[in-house]
Amino acid sequence: MTGRLNPREVVRRTATGMTVEQVQEATQEAASYERQRSRVCDNEGDAAVIQAAIDGHKEWRRIADLMAEQHLTAYDPDADPIVQRRRSWEQRARPAPAPAAIDAPAEDPHALTLLTALRRAGLQPTEADHHTAHRLARLDQHTITTISGWIEAAHTTALRRTAPAPPGRPIVRRPPIRPDGGQQFPA
Numbered sequence: 001m002t003g004r005l006n007p008r009e010v011v012r013r014t015a016t017g018m019t020v021e022q023v024q025e026a027t028q029e030a031a032s033y034e035r036q037r038s039r040v041c042d043n044e045g046d047a048a049v050i051q052a053a054i055d056g057h058k059e060w061r062r063i064a065d066l067m068a069e070q071h072l073t074a075y076d077p078d079a080d081p082i083v084q085r086r087r088s089w090e091q092r093a094r095p096a097p098a099p100a101a102i103d104a105p106a107e108d109p110h111a112l113t114l115l116t117a118l119r120r121a122g123l124q125p126t127e128a129d130h131h132t133a134h135r136l137a138r139l140d141q142h143t144i145t146t147i148s149g150w151i152e153a154a155h156t157t158a159l160r161r162t163a164p165a166p167p168g169r170p171i172v173r174r175p176p177i178r179p180d181g182g183q184q185f186p187a
Helices: 007-015 020-037 044-070 081-093 099-107 109-120 127-136 141-162
Strands: none
Touching (some): 007 020, 007 044, 020 044, 109 141
């Protein structure tokens, strides 16, 4: 399985089914998070986290605007023209998969359950993943459900671990005191 979590894709997945009020609240939280993260940038890793926060906030705002324009009561990626264009582009750019990779999930609901869990986790299943899901689909439904839960729990845990801790209190240094009791200010 390959794939890197795209902040905009994570926002779209999170927003799916959310009401206008929930999206507005999430937009405010994303703005706050962006402000907090933008205060410190000591290294390349910080810069990447800041950029992810900016991208996430932009996507929340875009979704809120879309919902207002289209008078949506809940966000649905199928009603999102940006998502539809991206899907269309990906379908044109993707090489035609082997027939077995397409047929396996359609024939087997257990394989489809596993592949859906991978997609919800932000990964695009490869042909090898389709094959593996088809082989794992021979297991009983309880085991399939358990494995799917593990995948989604691992994804949630990974998101929590990559989310930076809120910034601590800033260090305030007082200027040194002069011998006569007044404060000495730096030049």
